Amino acid sequence: xxxxxxxxxxxxxxxxxxGKRIVIEGLNLRIxxxxxxxxxxxxxxxxxxxLRALAGLDPVDGGSIDGPAQPAVVFQEHRLxxxxxxxxxxxxxxxxxEGKAKAIAALQEVGLGGRENDWPRNxxxxxxxxxxxxxxxxxxxxxxxxxxxxxxxxxxxxIKMHELIKDLVALHRPGVLLVTHDxxxxxxxxxxxxxxxxxxxxxxxxxxxxTESGPQSLRHKLLGQLGVTLHERxx
Amino acid sequence: xxxxxxxxxxxxxxxxxxxxxxxTRSHRALRDSELLALSWLAPLLLVVAWELAAHLGWIRPQxxxxxxxxxxxxxxxxxxxxxxxxLGYSMLRAAIGxxxxxxxxxxxxxxxxxxxxAEALLDRSIQMIRAIPFLALxxxxxxxxxxxxxxxxxxxxxxxxxxxxxxxxxxIRQIDLKLLELAKVTGLSLRGRITKIILPGALPSILTGxxxxxxxxxxxxxxxxxxxxTKGIGFLAxxxxxxxxxxxxxxxxxxxxxxxxxxxxxxxxLERRLLAWHPNYAKGERR
Numbered sequence: 001x002x003x004x005x006x007x008x009x010x011x012x013x014x015x016x017x018x019g020k021r022i023v024i025e026g027l028n029l030r031i032x033x034x035x036x037x038x039x040x041x042x043x044x045x046x047x048x049x050x051l052r053a054l055a056g057l058d059p060v061d062g063g064s065i066d067g068p069a070q071p072a073v074v075f076q077e078h079r080l081x082x083x084x085x086x087x088x089x090x091x092x093x094x095x096x097x098e099g100k101a102k103a104i105a106a107l108q109e110v111g112l113g114g115r116e117n118d119w120p121r122n123x124x125x126x127x128x129x130x131x132x133x134x135x136x137x138x139x140x141x142x143x144x145x146x147x148x149x150x151x152x153x154x155x156x157x158x159i160k161m162h163e164l165i166k167d168l169v170a171l172h173r174p175g176v177l178l179v180t181h182d183x184x185x186x187x188x189x190x191x192x193x194x195x196x197x198x199x200x201x202x203x204x205x206x207x208x209x210x211t212e213s214g215p216q217s218l219r220h221k222l223l224g225q226l227g228v229t230l231h232e233r234x235x
Numbered sequence: 236x237x238x239x240x241x242x243x244x245x246x247x248x249x250x251x252x253x254x255x256x257x258x259t260r261s262h263r264a265l266r267d268s269e270l271l272a273l274s275w276l277a278p279l280l281l282v283v284a285w286e287l288a289a290h291l292g293w294i295r296p297q298x299x300x301x302x303x304x305x306x307x308x309x310x311x312x313x314x315x316x317x318x319x320x321x322l323g324y325s326m327l328r329a330a331i332g333x334x335x336x337x338x339x340x341x342x343x344x345x346x347x348x349x350x351x352x353a354e355a356l357l358d359r360s361i362q363m364i365r366a367i368p369f370l371a372l373x374x375x376x377x378x379x380x381x382x383x384x385x386x387x388x389x390x391x392x393x394x395x396x397x398x399x400x401x402x403x404x405x406x407i408r409q410i411d412l413k414l415l416e417l418a419k420v421t422g423l424s425l426r427g428r429i430t431k432i433i434l435p436g437a438l439p440s441i442l443t444g445x446x447x448x449x450x451x452x453x454x455x456x457x458x459x460x461x462x463x464x465t466k467g468i469g470f471l472a473x474x475x476x477x478x479x480x481x482x483x484x485x486x487x488x489x490x491x492x493x494x495x496x497x498x499x500x501x502x503x504x505l506e507r508r509l510l511a512w513h514p515n516y517a518k519g520e521r522r
Contacts, residue, residue: 081435
């Protein structure tokens with residue numbers, strides 16, 4: 001482990017291209033333990049490619065990723081095994097004896113205590129995504145990667161999930177990289193927001209400093225960065 | 236006129252009663268049991284009509300014996316033990332053939348399902364053999380194995396192999412790649428990937444293969460037992476043909492049908508048990 005000052009992950013000069021199309025070009029990123037970083041960007045800007053490279057799912061063409069061998073990932077879809085009861089889904093890949101007790105505790109944490117023997121098909125979308133979250137956190141990861149995990153949920157469920165994930169991250173303190181389209185979600189959850197464009201990080205915002213005068217100005221700036229201009233209404 | 240009114244008032248009464256939510260549910264439950272009863276009505280009527288026709292002399296017993304005659308024949312053969320003996324031989328052949336053919340089909344299916352190389356090497360040959368109508372193989376089988384048990388078991392094995400093979404390959408190929416990605420990020424071992432993701436994911440398809448295989452095993456057995464033999468349900472039928480004992484012939488047909496139905500129910504029970512997680516196989520589901 002050559003992590004500088006024990007960062008959760010350090011990415012240096014990362015390159016990735018599909019054929020001639022360059023997706024990531026010289027990207028640098030550092031996430032501290034317990035730090036919540038949100039990555040915004042238009043579709044096709046390379047943010048999901050970055051996350052998949054960090055997860056070890058896609059190879060890279062240049063640069064280095066200095067992080068845990070196996071970060072935990074929550075995908076946009078819950079990806080629960082329909083044939084395994086909830087606890088087995090949470091404990092997937094763990095030693096069985098120890099895994100079951102931990103899985104039951106993790107299900108408790110996400111508000112699904114006592115459902116460990118239930119089938120995934122009996123869950124709502126929000127509940128299934130909470131199980132996916134339990135599956136990620138039960139491994140006590142030093143780096144947690146979230147690939148638009150709330151995008152498919154309804155608005156109210158999404159707000160509940162925001163609260164839950166904030167609490168769990170505060171408790172377990174992994175470094176978090178959240179990839180999202182949702183500016184409000186990024187402001188609600190992140191310590192630092194990055195906007196990715198053209199395969200690089202185009203701008204960085206420290207949320208605490210930016211929102212001293214209320215979240216609206218940051219919201220406008222971020223939307224502006226993403227190519228959305230809001231017309232000021234005459235008051 | 237009174238008949239007409241009573242007929243037309245029936246449905247009207249029903250629909251007015253079922254307007255409430257709770258009423259609709261109990262109404263539907265009733266209809267389900269009625270439908271079940273109705274599904275037995277046609278076969279029952281057929282048997283009754285057949286019996287009557289035989290008794291009235293419309294069907295000659297040499298052409299088709301009365302159901303009661305068939306039952307009496309069954310009773311006679313049961314009482315002197317011959318039926319059990321022949322049945323035992325047939326079942327044993329089916330079981331051994333199923334075990335051998337099923338194992339080979341499953342092993343080949345796993346191999347081809349996992350490996351593109353194995354597919355390139357094996358699949359074409361397997362499909363070519365599958366294309367042979369296996370009745371055409373009968374003379375060769377007799378030359379190879381003689382008229383012993385081996386030939387009969389070979390035929391059953393061959394028939395069973397293909398549905399199991401095809402459905403195992405299909406089941407493995409249909410595994411969601413996203414779940415395999417998940418296996419990667421949860422650090423699942425190769426063994427874990429196979430036992431926790433690939434095999435359970437392929438199981439619905441494999442069990443469909445088992446159901447098909449049970450049906451063709453039985454079919455193969457009927458043909459196999461026409462090869463010179465002195466034991467088995469097939470022998471019983473062949474022997475009866477020689478002496479024009481239509482009652483025994485019909486009995487063997489009924490036995491084949493009954494065992495086929497039983498085997499299929501057993502396979503379905505297995506599906507319900509092993510696929511409890513699957514919405515389509517959940518308890519109470521009729522297919």
